[in-house]
Amino acid sequence: MTTYIAQRLIIFFPMLLVISFLVYSGLELSPGDAVSHMISPELASTITAEQLDAMREAYGLNQSFITRYWIWLTSMVQGDMGYSMAGGVAISEIMIKTVPATLELSMVALFFSTILGCSLGVISALKRGSGTDNSLTVAGMAGVSIPEFFFGLVAILLFAIELKWLPVGGRLMPHYETVWDRIPNIVLPSLVLALMMTAGAMRYARSSMLDVLAREFITTARSKGMPEWRVNILHGFRVALTPVVVLIGFRLPLLIGGSTIIEQVYQWPGIGSMFIRSVRASDYPLVMTISLMYVFVVLTASLIIDVLTALIDPRVRLGKE
Amino acid sequence: MVKTSLDRKFDQIKKREEEKSFSIKKRSRIVSKFLNNRLAVVGLIIFTIIILASLFAPLLSPYDPMRVDLRSMRQAPSFDHWFGTDSTGRDVFTRVLFGGRVSIFIGLGSAILSAVVGIAVGCYAGYKGGWIDVIALRISEIFMSFPQIILVLLLVSITGQSLFNLMAIFILTGWGGMYRLARARMLSLREEEYVQALRSFGLSTFTICYKHMLPNALSPIMVNITLSTAMFILTEAGLSFLGLGVPLNIPTWGNILNVAQDILILQNYWWMWGPVGLVISVFVLCVNFIGDGLRDSTDPSQQG
Numbered sequence: 111m112t113t114y115i116a117q118r119l120i121i122f123f124p125m126l127l128v129i130s131f132l133v134y135s136g137l138e139l140s141p142g143d144a145v146s147h148m149i150s151p152e153l154a155s156t157i158t159a160e161q162l163d164a165m166r167e168a169y170g171l172n173q174s175f176i177t178r179y180w181i182w183l184t185s186m187v188q189g190d191m192g193y194s195m196a197g198g199v200a201i202s203e204i205m206i207k208t209v210p211a212t213l214e215l216s217m218v219a220l221f222f223s224t225i226l227g228c229s230l231g232v233i234s235a236l237k238r239g240s241g242t243d244n245s246l247t248v249a250g251m252a253g254v255s256i257p258e259f260f261f262g263l264v265a266i267l268l269f270a271i272e273l274k275w276l277p278v279g280g281r282l283m284p285h286y287e288t289v290w291d292r293i294p295n296i297v298l299p300s301l302v303l304a305l306m307m308t309a310g311a312m313r314y315a316r317s318s319m320l321d322v323l324a325r326e327f328i329t330t331a332r333s334k335g336m337p338e339w340r341v342n343i344l345h346g347f348r349v350a351l352t353p354v355v356v357l358i359g360f361r362l363p364l365l366i367g368g369s370t371i372i373e374q375v376y377q378w379p380g381i382g383s384m385f386i387r388s389v390r391a392s393d394y395p396l397v398m399t400i401s402l403m404y405v406f407v408v409l410t411a412s413l414i415i416d417v418l419t420a421l422i423d424p425r426v427r428l429g430k431e
Numbered sequence: 432m433v434k435t436s437l438d439r440k441f442d443q444i445k446k447r448e449e450e451k452s453f454s455i456k457k458r459s460r461i462v463s464k465f466l467n468n469r470l471a472v473v474g475l476i477i478f479t480i481i482i483l484a485s486l487f488a489p490l491l492s493p494y495d496p497m498r499v500d501l502r503s504m505r506q507a508p509s510f511d512h513w514f515g516t517d518s519t520g521r522d523v524f525t526r527v528l529f530g531g532r533v534s535i536f537i538g539l540g541s542a543i544l545s546a547v548v549g550i551a552v553g554c555y556a557g558y559k560g561g562w563i564d565v566i567a568l569r570i571s572e573i574f575m576s577f578p579q580i581i582l583v584l585l586l587v588s589i590t591g592q593s594l595f596n597l598m599a600i601f602i603l604t605g606w607g608g609m610y611r612l613a614r615a616r617m618l619s620l621r622e623e624e625y626v627q628a629l630r631s632f633g634l635s636t637f638t639i640c641y642k643h644m645l646p647n648a649l650s651p652i653m654v655n656i657t658l659s660t661a662m663f664i665l666t667e668a669g670l671s672f673l674g675l676g677v678p679l680n681i682p683t684w685g686n687i688l689n690v691a692q693d694i695l696i697l698q699n700y701w702w703m704w705g706p707v708g709l710v711i712s713v714f715v716l717c718v719n720f721i722g723d724g725l726r727d728s729t730d731p732s733q734q735g
Contacts, residue, residue: 125572125573125576128573129573129576132573133585136585136586136589137589140589248470251716251720251723252712255665255712255715255718256708256716257668257711257715259672259688260688260704260711260712263691263697263704263708264705264708266697267697267701271694271697278694363577366578366580367579367580370580370584371580371672385581386584386673388588389584389585389587389588390675394588397584397588398585401577401581401582401584401585404577404578404581405577408576408577408578412576
């Protein structure tokens with residue numbers, strides 16, 4: 111087990127290093143440098159080349175690419191993420207403000223989609239081939255086919271504008287204090303996100319449940335005269351859901367991707383809408399830092415999943431890559 | 432002798448065969464299995480209709496998708512304007528038709544091109560193995576450790592927005608999945624006896640892997656192309672909705688939806704964004720039905 115984890119870790123860090131280098135080079139390829147972004151257009155005509163060079167030297171931009179990458183990397187590791195070009199706010203400050211909002215939204219969505227997806231998938235598997243199963247399958251396909259932002263817009267129109275049950279967007283209303291006041295704001299974005307992700311969970315749960323139901327221990331349980339619901343719930347359900355729960359982690363990239371656009375639609379002040387804003391404003395330091403953070407999250411999640419799978423199923427470790 | 436119901440059935444079939452009332456099926460098993468899948472057939476029909484409609488857009492609509500007509504701004508759907516007009520008086524139905532051209536082109540084009548790249552690399556690397564395979568695998572892992580939309584947005588911010596850039600970015604982000612699929616198929620095929628026989632004949636590596644092995648790996652690849660077409664169309668729509676995809680002056684499905692970011696339009700002018708959203712959803716759903724039908728009809732484990 112230790113060797114397996116060590117192997118994984120040996121891949122993990124160089125991977126992160128290579129990706130950070132590539133992303134940093136991408137920044138280098140993008141038009142303009144930090145100094146040209148700092149100068150307002152009115153000043154650009156009056157400033158001389160010497161002044162520009164002086165500024166570059168002051169910010170260390172005249173050093174070689176590798177040196178700058180090294181400085182950036184070491185300060186990044188120490189927790190200094192640099193500054194956003196828009197307003198010069200420290201990136202770490204932006205992160206502290208936006209990450210909790212995104213976590214809140216994603217966790218609620220993950221929770222609902224897992225429960226909904228697993229139960230629908232199991233129902234679908236138990237009634238295999240029936241009308242319920244077929245309509246759930248079609249509904250699942252519709253779920254992956256409708257653009258999530260379009261679904262979100264229709265939900266806003268229906269529940270926020272026409273029925274006025276829920277707010278149009280945002281995370282916190284002014285003057286609101288307790289936790290309960292937050293709930294109306296999170297309902298729409300989290301449910302939209304959850305419904306979009308349910309389809310995948312449902313498909314996994316269905317095939318996993320079908321797999322288990324065909325196994326011998328189910329037949330044994332039935333032959334003992336156990337009532338059908340007990341066979342399904344105690345024997346089938348429990349075994350079938352282990353892989354599904356592990357698979358939730360695999361859907362993390364999907365969750366991140368979906369939450370990015372949904373956050374924008376609902377003006378949710380999270381990391382996703384911040385990322386979109388920084389791409390629009392060509393705020394490269396922020397774009398770079400946020401995307402590296404995403405990569406870090408995805409790589410860490412897949413590392414944890416690999417280790418968990420290996421713990422659950424020893425055959426994984428024995429099989430060589 | 433008492434005839435069972437089964438015997439009677441056989442008799443009927445024999446009689447019909449003698450009368451030649453049903454000819455022996457010449458359609459391949461894959462085609463007939465696909466045609467038996469009702470959803471896939473419906474999907475294929477609507478898919479074809481939408482594609483034909485956008486190809487022959489100038490014949491179907493008298494309007495110019497780009498022409499601003501300030502006398503007919505924000506009109507509700509009518510007989511003249513099926514989907515109404517937008518804030519500058521352009522006919523929305525016409526824009527949906529012309530937008531379909533670009534959106535479908537981007538989706539299908541990127542899916543096919545990324546498949547070509549993925550297969551070219553995957554076949555060779557999977558068959559040859561060795562350092563080429565290791566390097567290609569690591570590169571694909573780098574691309575796959577980004578959530579897709581994040582990588583696309585990152586690349587958009589580096590390269591800037593244009594139709595060409597967007598397709599290039601899609602290919603760059605999409606080839607990895609196809610590569611892994613092709614590689615996995617190659618790894619299992621390369622131990623087959625016919626491959627060893629070809630090798631012993633002294634055929635070149637290129638001939639073996641692209642001419643003899645590739646056709647045997649084609650069906651899962653076809654399925655994957657349809658599914659990634661659906662994904663690229665959705666991604667394009669999302670990006671253009673955010674104003675970060677195709678430049679706004681080119682009509683695409685996502686660009687038409689872009690106006691719905693304005694809450695006033697969302698509230699008062701449903702026809703500017705509702706119908707096009709529906710068209711995207713229906714089109715992508717059809718592509719997914721086709722992909723699903725293809726998977727069911729080509730998957731050997733389900734061959735009946």
